[in-house]
Amino acid sequence: MSSAATKVAQSQEPQPAPAAEALPEPVDVPPAGAPPRQAPDYSSYRVVAARHPWRWVGTAVVAIGVLAVAWSLATNPRWEWGVVTQWFTAQSVVHGLVETLKLTAISGILGFVLGFILALMRLSASPLLVSVSWTFSWIFRSTPLLVQMLLWYNLGYLYEKISLGIPFTDVRFFEVQTTTLISQFAAAVLGLTLNQAAYSAEIIRGGILSVDQGQLEAAAALGIPAWRRSTRIVLPQAMRAILPTAFNEIIGLVKGTSIVYVLAYSELFYTVQVIYNRTQQVLPLLLVATLWYIVITSVLSVFQYYIERHYSKGAVRNLPLTPLQKARKFFATHAAVPTRRNI
Amino acid sequence: MTHTLTAPTATRGLVEITGVRKSFGATEVLKGVSLTVEPGGVAVIVGPSGSGKSTLLRTINHLEKVDGGHITIDGQLVGYEIRGDRLHELREKDILKQRTEIGMVFQNFNLFPHLTALENVSEAPVVAQGRSKEEARRRGLELLDRVGLKDRAGAYPRQLSGGQQQRIAIARALALDPKILLFDEPTSALDPELVNEVLDVIRGLAKSGTTLIIVTHEMGFARDVADTVVFMDQGQIVEQGTPQDIFSNPQEPRTRSFFSKVLEPAFNI
Numbered sequence: 112m113s114s115a116a117t118k119v120a121q122s123q124e125p126q127p128a129p130a131a132e133a134l135p136e137p138v139d140v141p142p143a144g145a146p147p148r149q150a151p152d153y154s155s156y157r158v159v160a161a162r163h164p165w166r167w168v169g170t171a172v173v174a175i176g177v178l179a180v181a182w183s184l185a186t187n188p189r190w191e192w193g194v195v196t197q198w199f200t201a202q203s204v205v206h207g208l209v210e211t212l213k214l215t216a217i218s219g220i221l222g223f224v225l226g227f228i229l230a231l232m233r234l235s236a237s238p239l240l241v242s243v244s245w246t247f248s249w250i251f252r253s254t255p256l257l258v259q260m261l262l263w264y265n266l267g268y269l270y271e272k273i274s275l276g277i278p279f280t281d282v283r284f285f286e287v288q289t290t291t292l293i294s295q296f297a298a299a300v301l302g303l304t305l306n307q308a309a310y311s312a313e314i315i316r317g318g319i320l321s322v323d324q325g326q327l328e329a330a331a332a333l334g335i336p337a338w339r340r341s342t343r344i345v346l347p348q349a350m351r352a353i354l355p356t357a358f359n360e361i362i363g364l365v366k367g368t369s370i371v372y373v374l375a376y377s378e379l380f381y382t383v384q385v386i387y388n389r390t391q392q393v394l395p396l397l398l399v400a401t402l403w404y405i406v407i408t409s410v411l412s413v414f415q416y417y418i419e420r421h422y423s424k425g426a427v428r429n430l431p432l433t434p435l436q437k438a439r440k441f442f443a444t445h446a447a448v449p450t451r452r453n454i
Numbered sequence: 455m456t457h458t459l460t461a462p463t464a465t466r467g468l469v470e471i472t473g474v475r476k477s478f479g480a481t482e483v484l485k486g487v488s489l490t491v492e493p494g495g496v497a498v499i500v501g502p503s504g505s506g507k508s509t510l511l512r513t514i515n516h517l518e519k520v521d522g523g524h525i526t527i528d529g530q531l532v533g534y535e536i537r538g539d540r541l542h543e544l545r546e547k548d549i550l551k552q553r554t555e556i557g558m559v560f561q562n563f564n565l566f567p568h569l570t571a572l573e574n575v576s577e578a579p580v581v582a583q584g585r586s587k588e589e590a591r592r593r594g595l596e597l598l599d600r601v602g603l604k605d606r607a608g609a610y611p612r613q614l615s616g617g618q619q620q621r622i623a624i625a626r627a628l629a630l631d632p633k634i635l636l637f638d639e640p641t642s643a644l645d646p647e648l649v650n651e652v653l654d655v656i657r658g659l660a661k662s663g664t665t666l667i668i669v670t671h672e673m674g675f676a677r678d679v680a681d682t683v684v685f686m687d688q689g690q691i692v693e694q695g696t697p698q699d700i701f702s703n704p705q706e707p708r709t710r711s712f713f714s715k716v717l718e719p720a721f722n723i
């Protein structure tokens with residue numbers, strides 16, 4: 112089989128691999144001593160792509176379902192699309208959206224930076240650093256975010272003044288009322304960041320652990336300095352394990368920011384709440400917020416796709432196609448199908 | 455020993471291992487190992503599984519700390535420095551500097567999968583030796599050429615065969631211009647038909663004046679390339695000598711029984 116197949120492949124234009132399987136099975140190898148048989152020439156045959164009827168059935172069923180949902184969304188007057196469009200880009204809503212993005216960006220970045228430090232502490236050889244990092248994650252993962260938020264906001268009740276000085280002495284460089292320092296914004300960022308750090312520490316630690324020990328050893332044997340070992344050798348490989356979960360976290364955080372409504376902080380969700388309490392158009396306004404969350408998540412997903420693709424360099428034999436390339440390939444192959452069918 | 459066979463330029467790369475001990479928990483894996491490899495010499499270490507061959511190799515570049523004894527390279531202690539009457543462990547920075555003089559090739563290659571062949575080879579010269587990127591690149595291509603893979607410079611390790619990966623790993627170790635190269639079973643993760651392409655590269659190195667210390671199960675290759683064959687068993691060097699002595703005329707019963715198991719009858723002339 113293999114020798115005949117090789118000859119066939121050599122004797123004709125390069126073809127997609129499945130084509131070779133579609134070819135008729137060549138006759139058995141002739142017995143030893145018999146004159147070598149002429150290899151059959153298949154170069155004049157046409158290639159017919161394999162058909163997948165069930166794939167088309169499945170596609171049709173899903174398409175009908177999607178259409179039905181779209182139809183009901185568009186035609187049911189109770190969704191009040193007019194109200195939705197009216198509020199979608201209203202100034203107060205956009206302002207709330209900006210606040211949501213701001214909270215997400217700040218606490219996402221700070222949370223992951225702190226999480227990275229906590230992960231390194233947890234992996235260090237010092238028992239003190241390990242236990243501090245462990246305790247941090249333990250506390251912040253076991254208290255409800257809502258409680259953390261309220262605690263930070265009411266810190267002034269527990270500690271009236273916050274001061275910077277030399278511990279255990281009376282020297283103070285700087286002292287403020289807690290309530291002036293911890294605004295709603297500060298409480299929100301503090302709560303979201305610390306909570307995020309506790310979770311991202313575990314994600315990053317998991318990613319680092321997933322890199323083969325031999326990689327570190329090889330780098331050490333080459334005399335590559337420790338910092339460079341982490342950033343150039345381990346982290347890029349860890350990223351593959353970190354990214355999907357990290358994006359999960361960020362997307363969760365986008366919507367998680369809505370919890371700061373308990374602080375009456377006017378981000379997107381609190382803003383629409385305020386509006387519908389006034390106008391009583393509850394559903395359409397919730398829809399406004401939802402649509403914005405969908406937009407943010409979609410944009411993030413696109414980022415995720417390309418960042419993951421970047422870090423999969425070398426990890427997969429061949430990089431997967433981008434959606435654009437896939438679409439091009441789909442149309443290139445399927446455009447020709449009807450004519451083939453007619454054969 | 456047959457020093458005359460090695461390149462006359464070999465003046466660096468003298469390895470002296472003296473009474474090295476190493477334990478993991480309660481098990482003593484190296485029980486006082488002493489071995490000298492002359493500059494430019496080729497020592498091949500053979501022995502049964504678990505006899506401590508890999509551990510010994512790893513102590514030479516201080517990937518493993520010794521519990522007793524010491525190792526010197528060209529008279530310089532590995533991993534420690536003498537201050538007064540004490541041995542102070544070197545700081546990380548100095549250990550890394552020592553390691554740039556000792557290349558190591560691993561059984562499972564340990565290439566960096568997210569870097570291309572050329573990037574794998576030119577990374578260490580830039581960050582560990584401070585060479586310019588351009589110089590490292592040029593030298594990298596030269597080395598890839600030497601192992602016959604210049605045309606695959608842009609390929610990622612997973613796009614290469616095992617034999618090709620190991621040849622890249624050898625080029626990577628050579629990029630630092632080491633005095634000494636350590637090989638830990640460089641061919642045992644390879645399919646039989648890929649073994650020779652790697653062994654050929656190592657054969658070429660044996661004539662280059664770099665000191666080679668090779669752990670292998672390829673006895674034919676050992677006989678071919680070694681000027682000293684070292685037989686290890688249970689954490690000790692049982693016997694050492696020229697390939698002729700060790701393979702054809704082993705003195706120790708343990709050596710004899712090991713070779714009677716691993717050598718092909720046709721080979722045991």
Ligand SMILES: Nc1ncnc2c1ncn2[C@@H]1O[C@H](COP(=O)(O)OP(=O)(O)OP(=O)(O)O)[C@@H](O)[C@H]1O
Nearest residue numbers: 478479483501502503504505506507508509510639
């Ligand atoms: N990090 C470690 N912790 C505990 N024991 C270890 C460790 N590394 C090696 N050992 C033990 O030390 C002994 C020698 O191991 P080593 O890897 O040096 O053997 P080897 O001669 O290279 O064997 P092989 O031919 O199978 O590679 C083995 O019994 C092994 O189990």
Ligand SMILES: [Mg+2]
Nearest residue numbers: 507508509638
């Ligand atoms: Mg070993």
